[in-house]
Amino acid sequence: MEADVVLDHLKKTQPAFSKIYIGISSYLTKGVFITVNGDALRDVYNAWAPGEPNNYNDEEDCVVMRKDGMLNDVKCANKLPFICKKTKIEVDRKWNEECNSPYLDYKYNEDLGRCYKFHLYPRNWKDAVEACDAEQGYLAIINSELEAEHLINITANAPKDKVKGTFVRGAVHLGFIYDKTIDDWKTVMGETLEQAGYAAWGNNQPDGGGNECCGSMFYNDGYSQELFRSDYTFISETNSYYKIATLKKNWANAKWRCEIEDASLFYPEDEKEVKAILQHWNKTQPVITAMFVGISLDDATRKFKSIDGRAYEDIYNKWGVGEPNNVRNDEKCLVLRPDGTYNDDNCLKIFPYICKKPLDSVKWNSDCHTPYTEYVRDEDASRCYKFHLKPVNWVNALEVCDAEQGYLAIINTQEEVDILVNMTKQAPKDAVQGDYLRGFVHVGFNWFEDDWKTIGGETIQEAGYSAWGDRQPDGGNEEQCGAMAYDGKLYDVSCQNHKCFFICELEVKAFSFLSEKYSDGQPEINLFRSDYKQLDNTRSYYKLHTKRKTWRDAKAKCVLEGAKMFYPENIIEVDAVLKHINETGPNIDSVYIGISSLLTKGVFLGVDGVPIRNVYSQWMVGEPNDAAAEDDCIVMNKLGLYKDDKCNRRLPYLCKKTKHSFTKWNYECNVPFLDYKYSKELNKCYKFHTQPKSWRFAADICESEQAYLAIPNSQQEADYLSKITKEDPKNYGGRYLSGVVHLGYRYNETLHDWITLKGDTLKQAGYSKWYVYQPDGGERELCGSMQYNGQLNDVTCETMDCYFICERDNDNFNLISEIFAIDRTEKN
Structure with missing residues (x-):
């Protein structure tokens, strides 16, 4: 009877439905179906369709x-x-009269005229919002000091200490979130915190660390002032923080990595700690079968000791069957297995490992919002710096800074140079003995992708400081990494062989979004490119590329399109992008994202240099693991989970353009590229490219800019192309074919004629004046170019780098002119 009533209701209200979940499953025992109330299926409605249940592929446990x-x-x-x-x-039987609700655990406050419920089941912020909404409430919003005091009182009286498990202690979720569209924090009701009536932030908050774009309130449970790192998990049974490192290392490197994070390579002290760790291990990383621990053979005594010198007999010491066996007489390090037993193994093998930080050893640097007390804040720069007095090579310096949740210092201004020079001058360098390169400190730039770039992906010129020392860079001895002399000048050094002091940098606030406000009189930009789509709740434009490329080629393609390779900043963006992928490329299982560890193994940075810890970073179980020893790039699957993978695979990817990254819009040419110039006489736009490329590469660049390699259609247009070629600066210092520029035509060996990119012969296009003795077809010269005098010339398609001209004709010129009242006067 109930089934008939519900089906009739559905047909009237939801006629398009084909099936619905019902509260019956075989979750507990395969093949034994019970209701959510625990009733046996035989005691309720159970009209199976013919052939059902069939448990197809042994994975059908729910019922529709x-x-x-x-x-x-x-x-x-x-x-x-x-x-x-x-x-x-x-x-x-149950009704909450005071709160007019069926939920009895809501409590009414007469002074505030509202009802509140403290949830003792920890959830993420998004799930907390949904839970409150499901109860016809909303995540609490503080509107006054009085309400803040009431919520603190509720929190203090809640039986929080009885709740076990892994969750952030010392804070409760509240109903506010960071909104990029207004560059401010707003409540779930849409007001800013100031408009709502309460905006009393904690010390050095908001800091935007990790994925922190949602709101909470601190409470004092003994931990709120004793934080360590967001990538460590606090286990109350042992009063310590732990981090399972899935990226495998040999024993010595695992020990070193823990130490530079100001932790230590874990070993279990007793049965209690083993039990807690095994439970955490099984819950979070069940695919891992063995991990290094901080116990090894002491060569002097030939006995096993912990990293802090404790005898093996005095700590947890349960061997596996037949262990230790010292196979080949080279097994001097211990690994722990999921059953809680040890075996000895080769220290040079690579395994996952655990770092540990006891709570009582944690210190907190409030000025820099970090557990590393040696960082010093510069108020003017709003940054913190640390001078490292142990010289290492550039690659290791990069990893040390990353381990401290910072980065190798990037110089952006002369003022920042002065800060670093002064810090270097005051550091007690002379007391440091040993073999290292004196007079220099490592900083965050290197030779990458044919230019000197910061670890943030900008050229040093774009970053704001490029004052080289005398005769620098000289490239001697493969010097492809960056250093600063004690006087502030830049030098190139070896990435591996030159040990130097180095400076790490922390940004005090990770959020640094810009509003869409322009003071040059231009209208607000609400478009990017026609092949990009703005997604809900992101204030950004995206393009899904289904044509697969390697990671480096994908990154380059996005740059050519005036965008950057996409990586998600937060869960809101993940949801929007996954929905977009599913709608436009439903057969895509995974995509490259713009995060890699190409600079240093295990140090994952975005294409703009943002550390992965500061953005969304949900890994698959057991990832990252560098399984192929060359998994330096990241892919995201359709569930929004990451894994590291080879960079030379060919995968789909997305490009992204944020609204706040716009400078201006080229309304004359209706493109985001300001260097396209409009010709009133020809009613077209052109761009002279000053970085010589091969013909094929040039054609790809023009296409990426929604243009094409220029095609002269008349003597007038040829003269114009010759004119801009002669006038534009040509200061490229590398090797290229001078005297010619690539144009948009090539030889068709089937038609035995020269054809433009639009499919016309040169004569049909309107211009076919060749330079003397051209075309000569030498060395398979099958692609087209133009002498600086405007006459045509043949060149190779792959091997001759030349300047080139892109052309864009736009059907919307007149419309754009009318909308923005643009006076199209020629600018020569």
Whole structure:
């Protein structure tokens, strides 16, 4: 009877439905179906469709009801409609009169005229919002000091200490979130915090660390002032923080990595700690089968000791069957297995490992919002710096800074140079003995992708400081990494062989978004390119490239399009992008994202240099693991989970353009590229490219700019192309073919004629005046160019780098002119 009533209701209200989830599953025991209330299937409606349940592929544990009333089993991961039910008997029996709600645990406050409920089941912010909404409430918003005091009182009285498990202690979620569109924090009701009536931030908050774009309130439970790092998990049973490092290292490197994070390579002290760690291990990384621990053989005594010198007999010491066996007489380090037993193994093998930080050893640097007390804040720069007095090579310096949740210092201004020079001058360098390169400190730039770039991906000129020392860079001895002399000048040094002091940098606030406000009189830019789409809640434009490329080629393609390779900043962006991928490329299982560890193994940075810890970073279980020893790039699957992978695979990818990254819009040419110039006489736009490329590469660059290699259609246009070629600066210092520029035509060996990129012969296009003795076809010269005098010339398609001209004709010129009242006067 109930099935008929519900089906009739669905047909009237949701006629398009085909099936819905119902509260029956075989989650507990395969093949034994029970209801969510624990009733056996035989005691309720159980009209199976013919052949059901069939448990296809041994993964159908949930049940749906079809529109014909029949049941069948399906995967529980499918996303389907469902119905919630509440019996009238239950409602009549329980009703919260004060709060006009069926939820009895809401408590009314007379002074505030509101009801509140403290949830003792920890959730992420997004799930907390949904839980409150499901109870016809909302995540609490503080509107006054009085309300803040009431919430603190509720929190203090809640039995929080009885709640076990992994969650952030010392804070409760509240109903506010960072909104890029207004560059401010707003409540779930849409007001800014100031408008709502309460904006009392904690010390050095908001700092934007990790994925922190949602709101919470601190409370004092003994931990709120004793934080360590967001990538470590606090385990209350042992009063310590732990981090499972899935990226495998040999024993010595694992020990070193923990030490530079101001932690230590974990070893279990007793049965209690082993039990807690094994539970955490099994819950978070069940695919890992063994991990290094901080115990090794002491060569002097031939006995096993912990890294802090404790005898093996005095700590947890449960050997596996037949262990230790010292195979080949080279097994001097211990690994822990999921059953809690040890075996000895070769220290040079690579395994995952755990770093540990006891709570009582944690210190907190409030000025820099970091557990590393040696960082010093510069108020003018709003940054913190640390001078490292142990010389290492550039690659290791990069990893040390990353381990401290900072980065190798990037110089952006003369003022910042002065800060670093002064810090270097005051550091007690002379007391440091040993073999290292004196007079220099490593800083964050290197030779990358044919230019000197910061680890943030900008050229040093774009970053704001490029004052080289005398005769620098000289490139001697493969010197491809960056250093600063004690006087502030830049020098190139060896990435591996030159050990130097170095400076790490921390930004005090990770959020640094810009508003869409322009003071030059231009209208607000609400468009980027026609092949990009703005997604909800992102204030950014995206393009899904289904044509697969390697990671480096994908990154380069996005740059050519005036964008950058996409990586998600937060869960909101992940949801929007995954929805976009599913709608436009539903057969895509995974995409490259713009994060890699190409600079230094294990140090994952965005294409703009942002550390992965400061943005969304949800890994698959057991990842990253560098399984192929060359997995330096990251892919994201359709669930939004990461894994490291080879960079030379060919995968789909996305490009992204944020609104706040716009400078101006080229309204004359209707493009985001300001260096396109409009010709009124020809009614077209042109750009002279001053970085010589091969013909094929030039054609790809023009296409990426929604243009094409220029095609002269008349003597007038040839003269114009010759004119801009002669006038534009040509200061390129490398090797290239001078005297010619690439144009948009090539030889068709089937038609035995020269054809433009639009498919016309040169004569049909309107211009075919060749330079003397051209075309001569030498060395397979099958692509087109133009002498600086405007006459045509043949060149090779692959091997001759030349300047080139892109051309854009736009059907929307007149429309754009009318909308923005643009006077199209020629600018020569």
